[in-house]
Structure formats: C-alpha cells, structure tokens
Amino acid sequence: MNLREALRIALRGLRANRLRSVLTMLGIIIGVSSVILLVAIGNGVQSSVNEKIQPLANLITIVPSVGNVPGGAAPKDLIDADVAALQDLGLSHHITAVIPATTGKALTETDAFRFRATVVGSTDRWLEVNNQDMAAGSFFDEAQFRSTARVVVLGPSVASYLFGTDPVAALSHTVRINRQTFRVIGVLQSVGEPGDSVAVMPLNTARRYIFGGGDKVNQIIVQATEAAAVPTAEDEVIRTLSERHRIKDSANRDFEVQSLRSRLDTFNQILRILTLFTAAVAAISLFVGAIGVLNIMLVSVTERTREIGIRKAIGATRRAILEQFLIESLVLAGLGGLVGILVGIGLSVLGAAVAPAFGPTFATFAPVVTIPSVVISFGISLAIGLIAGGYPANRAARLRPIEALRFQ
Amino acid sequence: MIQLEDVTKVYRMGKVEVRALYGVDLTIDDGELVAIMGPSGSGKTTLMNILGCLDIPTSGRYLLDGTDVSRLSDNRLAKIRSRKIGFVFQSFNLVPRTSAVRNVELPLVYAGVRARRNAARLALEQVGLGDRQKHMPNELSGGQQQRVAIARALINDPALLLADEPTGNLDTASSGEILTLLGGLNDAGRTVVIITHEEEVALLAKRVVRMRDGRIVSDQVQRNRMEVTA
Ligand SMILES: Nc1ncnc2c1ncn2[C@@H]1O[C@H](COP(=O)(O)OP(=O)(O)OP(=O)(O)O)[C@@H](O)[C@H]1O
Ligand SMILES: [Mg+2]
Numbered sequence: 001m002n003l004r005e006a007l008r009i010a011l012r013g014l015r016a017n018r019l020r021s022v023l024t025m026l027g028i029i030i031g032v033s034s035v036i037l038l039v040a041i042g043n044g045v046q047s048s049v050n051e052k053i054q055p056l057a058n059l060i061t062i063v064p065s066v067g068n069v070p071g072g073a074a075p076k077d078l079i080d081a082d083v084a085a086l087q088d089l090g091l092s093h094h095i096t097a098v099i100p101a102t103t104g105k106a107l108t109e110t111d112a113f114r115f116r117a118t119v120v121g122s123t124d125r126w127l128e129v130n131n132q133d134m135a136a137g138s139f140f141d142e143a144q145f146r147s148t149a150r151v152v153v154l155g156p157s158v159a160s161y162l163f164g165t166d167p168v169a170a171l172s173h174t175v176r177i178n179r180q181t182f183r184v185i186g187v188l189q190s191v192g193e194p195g196d197s198v199a200v201m202p203l204n205t206a207r208r209y210i211f212g213g214g215d216k217v218n219q220i221i222v223q224a225t226e227a228a229a230v231p232t233a234e235d236e237v238i239r240t241l242s243e244r245h246r247i248k249d250s251a252n253r254d255f256e257v258q259s260l261r262s263r264l265d266t267f268n269q270i271l272r273i274l275t276l277f278t279a280a281v282a283a284i285s286l287f288v289g290a291i292g293v294l295n296i297m298l299v300s301v302t303e304r305t306r307e308i309g310i311r312k313a314i315g316a317t318r319r320a321i322l323e324q325f326l327i328e329s330l331v332l333a334g335l336g337g338l339v340g341i342l343v344g345i346g347l348s349v350l351g352a353a354v355a356p357a358f359g360p361t362f363a364t365f366a367p368v369v370t371i372p373s374v375v376i377s378f379g380i381s382l383a384i385g386l387i388a389g390g391y392p393a394n395r396a397a398r399l400r401p402i403e404a405l406r407f408q
Numbered sequence: 409m410i411q412l413e414d415v416t417k418v419y420r421m422g423k424v425e426v427r428a429l430y431g432v433d434l435t436i437d438d439g440e441l442v443a444i445m446g447p448s449g450s451g452k453t454t455l456m457n458i459l460g461c462l463d464i465p466t467s468g469r470y471l472l473d474g475t476d477v478s479r480l481s482d483n484r485l486a487k488i489r490s491r492k493i494g495f496v497f498q499s500f501n502l503v504p505r506t507s508a509v510r511n512v513e514l515p516l517v518y519a520g521v522r523a524r525r526n527a528a529r530l531a532l533e534q535v536g537l538g539d540r541q542k543h544m545p546n547e548l549s550g551g552q553q554q555r556v557a558i559a560r561a562l563i564n565d566p567a568l569l570l571a572d573e574p575t576g577n578l579d580t581a582s583s584g585e586i587l588t589l590l591g592g593l594n595d596a597g598r599t600v601v602i603i604t605h606e607e608e609v610a611l612l613a614k615r616v617v618r619m620r621d622g623r624i625v626s627d628q629v630q631r632n633r634m635e636v637t638a
Contacts, residue, residue, distance in 0.1 A: 314489070
C-alpha cells in the first residue's frame with residue numbers, strides 16, 4: 001500500500017466524522033492563530049514605538065542639576081560658553097549638532113484669547129534637531145536668529161486656541177507674549193502634548209523680551225550622528241563640561257545628561273519579555289489543542305477497534321494501520337495549523353485596518369506577522385499531530401486481529 | 409494444502425488458563441469443502457482463527473502449502489492473509505461508513521493492487537449486488553451485507569475461504585443464497601471451510617469435522633451429499 005492510499009483512507013475516516021474532525025481542529029486553530037496574532041501585536045507595538053522614538057534616540061539632553069551638592073562648590077549654570085565648547089566638539093565624528101534652549105511658561109494672548117504656552121528660545125536648527133515639521137509657514141532662519149527678530153513659531157495647540165483650527169489662519173498675525181508683540185511666522189505639526197503647547201523663538205529674542213538677559217541656558221541638546229554613537233558622544237560631552245566646570249568627582253556634577261537610547265533599550269527589553277510571555281500564554285492554548293487531538297485520536301482508536309480488526313483480517317499490515325491513524329492526526333493538526341495561520345494573519349491585517357479608529361496614538365500601529373512565528377507554530381502543529389497521533393496509532397497498529405475483532 | 413499437527417491453543421486470562429484446543433490434527437486438501445461442527449465453546453472459532461492466520465497456535469505446527477506459519481511475525485501473517493485467505497464472518501464485519509464497492513476493494517488496497525474498481529464491481533456482480541455498489545453497510549440487508557463480505561473475501565482470489573457461521577444471522581432464504589454462493593466457489597476449485605451449528609448447512613459439505621471440548625471427535629466424508637438449490 002502506498003502513501004496515497006493511506007492518505008485517501010485517512011481522509012475518508014476524517015470525512016466520516018466531520019463534526020468531530022472540525023472540533024478537534026478548532027483547538028489547534030485557536031492556538032496557532034493566537035500565537036501568531038499575539039506575537040504580531042508585540043512586534044507591532046515595538047516597531048511603532050521605535051518608529052516614533054528612533055529619530056529622537058540620537059539626542060542627548062543636558063540640563064543643570066537641581067540642588068546643591070552638600071559641602072561642595074556652588075553649582076554652575078549652563079551658559080552660552082558651555083554651548084560653544086560643545087559646538088567645538090562638533091569637529092568629532094560623533095556629534096552633528098549642539099543647540100541651546102531656554103524655556104519657561106508665559107502667557108500668550110491675542111485680543112480675544114489667552115493661552116499659557118511654554119516659550120522656547122533656541123536656534124534655527126531646533127526644528128531639524130527635534131525632528132519636527134511645519135504645518136504652515138516656516139521656521140525662523142539663521143538671519144532671524146542672529147538679528148533677534150521678534151518672530152514666533154507656535155505649537156498647534158497654541159495656534160488653534162488663539163486663531164482657530166486652520167494653522168494657516170495664524171500666519172502673519174501677531175501675538176502678545178509677556179506683553180511684547182511677536183509676529184507668527186509658522187505653526188508646527190502636532191507631535192502630541194506637551195510638545196504642542198510651545199511657542200518657539202530665537203534664543204536672544206526670548207532672552208531680551210521674555211526671560212530677561214544673561215547667558216544662561218536651561219538645556220543643551222546634542223545630536224549624535226546615530227543612536228549607536230550616543231554613548232561615545234555622551235562621554236565627550238561629560239568630559240568637556242566637567243573640565244569647564246572643574247569637576248573631578250562624578251558625584252559632584254552640576255549637570256545631568258539624559259538620552260532616550262537607554263530608555264528605548266529598556267523599553268524594547270520589557271516589550272520582548274511581554275511578547276514572549278503572551279506567546280507563552282498562547283502556547284498554552286496550543287497545548288490544550290494538542291491534548292484535544294490526543295483525546296480524539298484515542299477515542300477514535302477505541303471506537304474503531306473492530307474496524308481495525310476487520311482491516312487486519314483482510315490483509316492490513318501494522319504499518320498500514322499506523323499510517324492510517326498517523327495521517328489522520330497529521331491532517332487534522334496540519335490543516336488546523338494552516339487555517340490557524342490564515343486566521344492569525346487575517347486578524348493581524350484586520351487589526352492594522354481598525355487600529356486607526358482608536359485614535360491618533362494607534363495611527364501607525366500595525367501588527368507585524370513574522371515568518372518565524374508562522375513557521376514555528378506550523379511546525380508545532382505538525383509535531384502535535386505526530387505525537388498526539390503517534391501514540392494511539394501505534395496502539396491501534398499493535399492490536400491483535402482476533403482481539404480487535406472480538407471487541408464490542 | 410492445510411496440515412495441522414498436534415495444535416493446541418491456550419488463552420491466558422491473568423492467572424487462569426483456558427484451553428481452547430487440545431492436540432488437533434487435521435489435513436485439508438486443496439479444493440475440499442469442509443464443514444466444522446460442534447457445540448458452543450468447542451473451539452471452532454479458535455481453530456478457524458488459526459487456519460486463517462489471525463492467530464498462532466500455542467504449540468504444534470501449522471503448515472500452509474508446505475510452509476510452517478505457526479511462528480511467523482505479525483507482518484508475515486498479514487501478508488499471508490492478504491494473499492491466500494478470504495474471511496466471511498457471522499457478523500458480516502464490513503467496514504462501517506464505507507460503501508459496498510470500497511469495502512470490496514479494501515483487500516486489493518492492502519495488497520498494493522492499483523487497478524481495483526473494475527475488479528470490485530465484477531465481484532459485486534458475481535454475488536448479485538451489481539446495483540448496490542454505492543450503498544453503505546447500514547443501507548443493506550443482512551443477506552446483502554454477507555454477500556458483500558463474500559465478494560470482499562473473493563476479490564484477492566484466495567485459495568482458502570473461511571466462513572465462521574456465515575448464515576448464523578440470516579433468515580432461511582438468505583442463508584440458502586449464501587450457501588449456494590459458497591458452494592459455487594468450491595466448485596470453482598477453492599478450498600472452503602464452513603463453521604456451522606446447523607445440520608442442513610453441514611449437509612452440503614463433502615466432509616464434516618465434529619469438535620467437542622477442543623478436540624476433533626469425528627471426521628467423516630459424506631456419501632449422500634445434498635445439492636443446494638437457491
Ligand atoms: N480470547 C479468548 N480469551 C479467553 N478465552 C477464549 C478466547 N477465545 C475463546 N476462548 C475460549 O475458548 C473456548 C473455545 O472458544 P471458541 O470461540 O473457539 O468456541 P466456538 O466453538 O467458536 O463457540 P461458538 O459456537 O459459541 O462460537 C471457549 O471456552 C472460550 O471461552
Ligand atoms: Mg465461534
């Protein structure tokens with residue numbers, strides 16, 4: 001007897017018990033599709049978060065430390081000279097930009113409306129370094145930066161609060177910030193709060209008209225060439241500033257260096273664990289499905305003991321019986337696995353399609369089905385078929401024909 | 409040719425031993441029609457299982473066409489059943505949820521024959537069921553099921569046909585048809601062994617072997633053999 005015959009006999013056996021076959025497959029289908037879907041969702045979250053954070057992952061932010069070191073020297077502010085020193089580092093291969101920023105809350109008003117915005121004074125490279133885009137108008141340029149022009153770029157929340165939802169409506173109007181008048185030259189695209197409630201202007205403009213003079217900065221943003229260069233760039237920044245502030249012991253540092261990279265790494269690590277965990281939960285349902293197949297195959301063998309006896313009496317060898325039952329369970333598990341894969345992929349696609357309906361946070365979210373999860377879960381279903389079918393099939397094949405025939 | 413030499417069969421059920429056959433010697437020549445009779449529990453079915461290579465003797469020898477098959481492996485026995493032996497059971501034993509024609513085909517499937525459908529149809533026609541090919545066993549009468557079983561037993565063209573109370577579950581009319589079929593097969597040259605309780609059935613056999621308590625108590629060739637008519 002060849003394999004094709006064995007396959008035919010097995011298929012006929014499955015068709016004869018259609019409902020039972022389908023119910024058995026259901027266990028595998030649910031298991032496989034949930035493994036695929038959950039892994040896909042995990043991957044989707046990871047990649048959508050990475051997509052948002054990756055452009056900022058190469059940024060290093062330096063801020064003054066709050067509070068004194070007891071018994072130490074008075075902490076020094078970050079000043080323009082620090083910025084200049086870091087900009088000189090720009091000759092190194094690891095840093096592409098160094099920009100200062102001063103920030104503070106200030107009342108922003110038109111004749112009709114008022115809004116408490118975060119005023120940011122920085123350079124013309126602020127937009128590019130923060131990886132932001134304009135919704136309307138343009139950012140201030142180098143000439144405006146140098147000439148301390150009285151211009152401002154509004155965050156979308158500020159603009160819509162003061163001038164209505166159309167960003168273009170704000171252009172060329174003036175706003176009063178701290179009772180000083182500024183011309184609105186652009187509106188930023190939304191990045192989510194609190195970033196949407198800003199009013200950005202040239203550094204010296206902000207100093208002169210809002211925060212008062214001096215050469216203090218609240219923040220220095222250093223852009224590394226790439227996320228991987230962040231640790232080296234951080235070291236360079238720390239060395240330079242420590243030298244300038246005459247700090248010998250890192251515990252006495254009067255500034256803090258922060259970057260997203262380490263946080264991103266931590267986040268990805270947590271997410272990977274979560275994905276593994278959910279996949280493990282799904283694997284449990286796959287395991288339950290496996291027990292279902294085993295159960296059905298055991299019942300099937302018992303129920304068909306007499307049939308096995310008949311088949312043996314008319315010439316079926318052990319191998320023929322083994323093949324019949326093994327193929328039955330392999331087909332059940334394999335077909336269940338295939339359908340499960342299709343359902344899992346289908347649900348993932350569906351998830352990607354409906355995700356935007358849950359708001360802008362999910363706009364870029366899409367479950368990502370990975371080849372390994374498909375291959376592995378199909379492999380597992382075949383293994384289930386082999387193991388869950390192998391044991392009962394072997395039992396069936398070893399039955400003595402007369403005992404099987406006597407079975408009632 | 410069938411030769412049993414001092415064949416015994418002991419069933420072990422836990423600690424209890426049940427002796428079903430005590431030293432049976434029996435020779436059946438090719439082309440014979442033998443009826444085996446005896447009271448219930450006398451070992452007829454046990455004997456037939458051994459003759460049909462469904463079981464092996466506990467001791468003694470069984471020579472089938474000159475080869476000792478009493479110590480063969482499961483697989484070898486399956487091959488012999490497939491090639492040389494056809495079975496007809498009291499309870500028909502068709503494979504359930506499988507059409508008549510597929511049931512008849514099965515021995516060919518296990519024998520590895522590819523062209524089967526026509527042979528199966530012919531065999532069904534031979535037993536008068538040409539118009540019931542697609543019927544499932546539960547859609548056939550007892551007599552029809554037994555005829556399907558006979559067609560299935562015949563399909564491999566076995567030299568030895570074993571029938572264990574083939575008419576035990578049938579009414580008189582159907583019994584007659586079945587016996588006619590079996591008689592005809594013997595006329596065509598096959599060795600046929602029929603186990604039966606009924607004297608009328610035994611009457612058509614040329615030779616009657618009587619058993620009691622696992623022994624053969626008489627073995628007679630009948631002179632006044634009845635010709636069966638349907
Ligand atoms: N598998 C078995 N296990 C234990 N004892 C068995 C087994 N098969 C048969 N026997 C015993 O062997 C003896 C002979 O049984 P067998 O089936 O050969 O009788 P039989 O002549 O066919 O009877 P019947 O006419 O009722 O079919 C009986 O006592 C029976 O109980
Ligand atoms: Mg019996």
